[in-house]
Amino acid sequence: MKEIIKVRNLTTKFGQKVVHDNISITIYEGEIYGILGASGSGKSTLLREMILLEHSFKGLIEIMGKDITKLSLKEEIELKKNWGVLFQFGALFSSLNVLENISVVLEEYTDLPEEFIIKTAISKLKLTGLKEEVAYQMPKNLSGGMVKRAALARALALDPKLLFLDEPTSGLDPVSARAFDSLIKELHSLFKPTVVMVTHDPQTIANVLDRFCILIDKKVVFEGTFDEAVKSTDKKVQKFLKPILMEIE
Numbered sequence: 001m002k003e004i005i006k007v008r009n010l011t012t013k014f015g016q017k018v019v020h021d022n023i024s025i026t027i028y029e030g031e032i033y034g035i036l037g038a039s040g041s042g043k044s045t046l047l048r049e050m051i052l053l054e055h056s057f058k059g060l061i062e063i064m065g066k067d068i069t070k071l072s073l074k075e076e077i078e079l080k081k082n083w084g085v086l087f088q089f090g091a092l093f094s095s096l097n098v099l100e101n102i103s104v105v106l107e108e109y110t111d112l113p114e115e116f117i118i119k120t121a122i123s124k125l126k127l128t129g130l131k132e133e134v135a136y137q138m139p140k141n142l143s144g145g146m147v148k149r150a151a152l153a154r155a156l157a158l159d160p161k162l163l164f165l166d167e168p169t170s171g172l173d174p175v176s177a178r179a180f181d182s183l184i185k186e187l188h189s190l191f192k193p194t195v196v197m198v199t200h201d202p203q204t205i206a207n208v209l210d211r212f213c214i215l216i217d218k219k220v221v222f223e224g225t226f227d228e229a230v231k232s233t234d235k236k237v238q239k240f241l242k243p244i245l246m247e248i249e
């Protein structure tokens with residue numbers, strides 16, 4: 001298996017507050033990898049560090065063979081073309097309609113003619129199960145599930161090798177959440193991107209992730225598959241898994 005993201009000896013501090021204390025994880029190409037942990041354990045911070053939005057760390061983060069602290073501007077742009085991001089609350093631009101929200105990414109990172117941008121944006125929208133007419137709606141008129149799908153369509157705009165998802169099912173009702181899990185699995189089997197997601201959703205953890213890490217008390221206390229976690233004798237891992245196992249029973 002080929003490594004696509006390597007985190008080594010990473011320490012994150014905000015002032016005196018240590019969020020990650022010398023943590024290391026490895027994400028392999030093509031897997032669906034979860035960053036798990038209690039609230040405030042630094043999951044989103046780790047994801048934000050990987051996508052160059054947070055820089056308060058020491059140690060190594062290597063993505064597709066590149067140390068992300070040593071990128072030239074050109075390399076940074078090239079690397080960003082390889083990934084799509086779905087932020088926790090969808091984070092669509094409220095003043096733009098759905099089509100424009102997806103198109104901005106294509107306009108920023110490609111030289112495609114406008115007609116092709118529109119066709120591509122609509123095809124991404126359809127991939128996420130939304131109808132073409134949704135393209136002309138404003139985000140405020142969409143349901144929570146539709147916002148997530150539209151935001152996922154935007155994340156898919158550049159056919160990313162890497163898809164970063166921050167709490168993809170949070171805020172969704174159970175039916176929409178499970179439908180979103182299925183969509184992620186379907187898109188993954190179609191395009192085989194590496195998916196890195198922050199989640200605390202027990203069903204997603206048990207049914208969608210290939211491997212995951214668990215952050216507790218600033219450390220990575222576990223990295224591996226769900227079955228391996230269930231078999232772990234580590235007290236912290238067992239305590240973390242208990243409510244998840246009860247929920248999925």
Ligand SMILES: Nc1ncnc2c1ncn2[C@@H]1O[C@H](COP(=O)(O)OP(=O)(O)OP(=O)(O)O)[C@@H](O)[C@H]1O
Nearest residue numbers: 014019037038039040041042043044045046198200
């Ligand atoms: N830019 C920042 N400046 C100062 N503190 C920060 C910053 N970003 C995050 N933190 C702190 O780092 C800690 C970890 O935050 P983070 O959002 O990564 O946790 P999380 O595990 O994703 O939590 P949740 O599950 O609640 O979203 C929190 O105590 C948070 O307040």
